[in-house]
Amino acid sequence: MGNFVQMPKLGMTMTEGKIVRWLKREGDFIAKGDYIFEVETDKTTLEVDSLYEGVLLRWFYGEGDTVLCDTGIAYIGAAGEAVPEIAAAAGASGQAATPSVESVAPQPAVQPLQADGIAYDYDLAVIGGGPGGYVAAIRAAQLGAKIALIEKGTVGGTCLNRGCIPTKALYASAKQWTKVKHAADFGIRITGAELDFAAVMKRKDSIVKQLTGGVARLLKKNNVDVIYGTGILVKEHEISVGDKTVTCRYAMLATGGKPASILKNVEDDVPIYDTDKLMGLSVLPKTAIIVGGGIIGCEVGCILNAFGTKVTIVEMLPTILPMVDADVSALLADRMTSGGIDIRTSVTADAVKKSGGLYGVSLSDGSVLECELILEAVGRKVDDQAFEALGLKRSLKGFLIVDKLMRTSLDSVYAIGDITGISQLAHAASEQGVVAAERMFGGRTEADEPLIPACIFTDLEIAYVGQTEKQARDKGINPRVFKFPFSANGKALTLSETEGFVKVVCDDRFSEILGVHIIGPEASTMIHEAVAVMSLEGTAKLAGATVHAHPSLSEALMEAFLGCSKGAIHI
Numbered sequence: 001m002g003n004f005v006q007m008p009k010l011g012m013t014m015t016e017g018k019i020v021r022w023l024k025r026e027g028d029f030i031a032k033g034d035y036i037f038e039v040e041t042d043k044t045t046l047e048v049d050s051l052y053e054g055v056l057l058r059w060f061y062g063e064g065d066t067v068l069c070d071t072g073i074a075y076i077g078a079a080g081e082a083v084p085e086i087a088a089a090a091g092a093s094g095q096a097a098t099p100s101v102e103s104v105a106p107q108p109a110v111q112p113l114q115a116d117g118i119a120y121d122y123d124l125a126v127i128g129g130g131p132g133g134y135v136a137a138i139r140a141a142q143l144g145a146k147i148a149l150i151e152k153g154t155v156g157g158t159c160l161n162r163g164c165i166p167t168k169a170l171y172a173s174a175k176q177w178t179k180v181k182h183a184a185d186f187g188i189r190i191t192g193a194e195l196d197f198a199a200v201m202k203r204k205d206s207i208v209k210q211l212t213g214g215v216a217r218l219l220k221k222n223n224v225d226v227i228y229g230t231g232i233l234v235k236e237h238e239i240s241v242g243d244k245t246v247t248c249r250y251a252m253l254a255t256g257g258k259p260a261s262i263l264k265n266v267e268d269d270v271p272i273y274d275t276d277k278l279m280g281l282s283v284l285p286k287t288a289i290i291v292g293g294g295i296i297g298c299e300v301g302c303i304l305n306a307f308g309t310k311v312t313i314v315e316m317l318p319t320i321l322p323m324v325d326a327d328v329s330a331l332l333a334d335r336m337t338s339g340g341i342d343i344r345t346s347v348t349a350d351a352v353k354k355s356g357g358l359y360g361v362s363l364s365d366g367s368v369l370e371c372e373l374i375l376e377a378v379g380r381k382v383d384d385q386a387f388e389a390l391g392l393k394r395s396l397k398g399f400l401i402v403d404k405l406m407r408t409s410l411d412s413v414y415a416i417g418d419i420t421g422i423s424q425l426a427h428a429a430s431e432q433g434v435v436a437a438e439r440m441f442g443g444r445t446e447a448d449e450p451l452i453p454a455c456i457f458t459d460l461e462i463a464y465v466g467q468t469e470k471q472a473r474d475k476g477i478n479p480r481v482f483k484f485p486f487s488a489n490g491k492a493l494t495l496s497e498t499e500g501f502v503k504v505v506c507d508d509r510f511s512e513i514l515g516v517h518i519i520g521p522e523a524s525t526m527i528h529e530a531v532a533v534m535s536l537e538g539t540a541k542l543a544g545a546t547v548h549a550h551p552s553l554s555e556a557l558m559e560a561f562l563g564c565s566k567g568a569i570h571i
């Protein structure tokens with residue numbers, strides 16, 4: 001019994017491939033690993049090797065044909081064997097039914113957008129100047145549109161003012177302080193080093209100021225009119241800002257979110273910090289309880305811990321960071337615990353009271369913890385002031401429902417960023433802003449689901465893209481998985497940062513990369529190689545065959561790709 005050769009799936013976005021040319025003829029003997037045809041996708045061209053040995057008995061498709069992934073396109077078997085009909089290919093391979101070439105969906109034609117003949121103040125008014133809104137405004141202006149950006153606070157939004165940037169400035173100070181404390185490991189003796197928390201916060205503020213000033217200048221350079229005030233979309237094409245009315249052909253909602261709160265039974269006068277308030281902290285607390293072991297809770301926990309605060313994290317789920325690969329979250333939990341952070345999982349914080357000069361938090365397991373500062377980091381909720389009256393379609397959690405081109409249920413209203421709930425990351429908001437602007441003013445009709453990497457700035461640093469091992473298994477895939485430890489990487493050793501690993505999850509048949517998970521030094525930089533390879537539909541085999549400079553941390557990524565293909569060398 002022979003085997004059907006299938007159109008491979010080389011990347012997460014690949015749905016079909018074009019057979020550029022056959023490299024073997026019917027009747028040729030094929031050894032495992034022989035290149036048998038060349039495939040072209042919208043991103044790459046690649047010679048595909050055989051998973052099977054035998055005689056190439058039949059091609060079902062010709063050169064130039066476009067065929068859906070997983071479709072049987074040729075048959076390899078024993079000489080003289082009867083070739084099953086192509087319709088049987090799907091059953092034999094266990095894949096979906098074999099489609100015909102004709103069934104590949106045609107692309108919709110570009111439909112130019114028509115102006116509706118009404119004189120509006122602006123082609124587009126964007127409400128919210130975060131990384132979604134300001135990027136969308138600039139892109140739309142680059143496409144020649146007249147743009148207003150309405151912002152109730154400071155341009156840059158949560159990300160620049162209260163989120164990504166200030167926390168990463170604190171993270172950098174925490175890392176620097178840790179390095180100073182471990183300087184002796186590198187043969188450097190430092191005496192009298194002190195942490196000046198006020199200076200740490202001042203540095204953070206000046207970075208924020210520099211970046212938000214830069215965004216304001218970029219908006220000006222692109223002729224975007226920034227209107228400061230609270231914008232309310234009162235009806236289609238009409239936004240009120242204080243006593244002014246702004247009319248616009250399109251409106252874009254990019255109003256982001258605000259910290260959520262779930263703590264109940266909080267005695268009056270007990271200050272509960274959220275991350276917004278934490279950014280204004282003037283005195284480093286000796287003890288802190290962080291309610292929530294998600295990304296923000298863990299990032300802030302690691303920063304405070306590095307500065308010397310005794311931190312306890314209270315998480316209602318069985319693990320911290322439940323969204324990341326299980327191996328990664330387990331290693332981080334170990335590292336945080338051995339670094340002095342007390343992690344309490346599967347418990348809730350049920351009541352908060354004053355307790356002498358401190359605050360007492362009662363947990364669901366009956367214990368009571370005391371601390372100087374309580375931070376609630378339990379996620380964020382939609383800031384819907386700008387559109388709550390409009391009746392736009394929303395999910396049960398309150399997120400605005402949008403299509404792939406970021407259109408809401410009202411034709412002229414687009415929504416991007418955190419309010420869509422698609423991904424609560426700054427770079428995702430920016431990408432959505434670009435897609436929406438190009439839809440409105442660039443004639444764009446299609447948007448692929450982009451690969452969005454995520455980085456978590458904890459000690460150890462984490463970065464990932466694509467599926468976790470569990471997500472792949474839950475989909476019925478039996479993936480090939482390889483973990484390459486930084487302890488086997490020379491550069492990591494020179495940095496004394498040998499904890500962590502690169503984990504690659506890939507498809508067992510075509511070595512399609514399904515997910516890459518890094519925990520360890522420079523994870524947030526290294527992940528982009530994986531994003532680029534996956535976006536261009538490169539396989540683990542190809543990525544592993546790419547020469548990486550020595551000594552570099554990136555060699556660990558190459559070794560993990562090799563481990564998923566022809567075998568890692570250095571382990």
Ligand SMILES: Cc1cc2nc3c(=O)[nH]c(=O)nc-3n(C[C@H](O)[C@H](O)[C@H](O)COP(=O)(O)OP(=O)(O)OC[C@H]3O[C@@H](n4cnc5c(N)ncnc54)[C@H](O)[C@@H]3O)c2cc1C
Nearest residue numbers: 128130132152157158159163164231256417418424425426
């Ligand atoms: C502590 C913390 C750390 C984070 N770290 C990271 C990180 O490292 N990497 C990452 O990718 N993401 C991080 N995030 C998430 C990131 O900040 C958000 O995903 C991102 O800012 C969302 O962008 P946005 O444009 O949708 O909304 P926002 O950035 O929230 O911007 C919305 C803007 O709209 C304005 N606005 C709201 N309503 C109105 C109105 N009615 N009129 C006028 N203006 C209005 C607000 O003032 C705000 O400026 C972090 C978040 C937090 C809280």
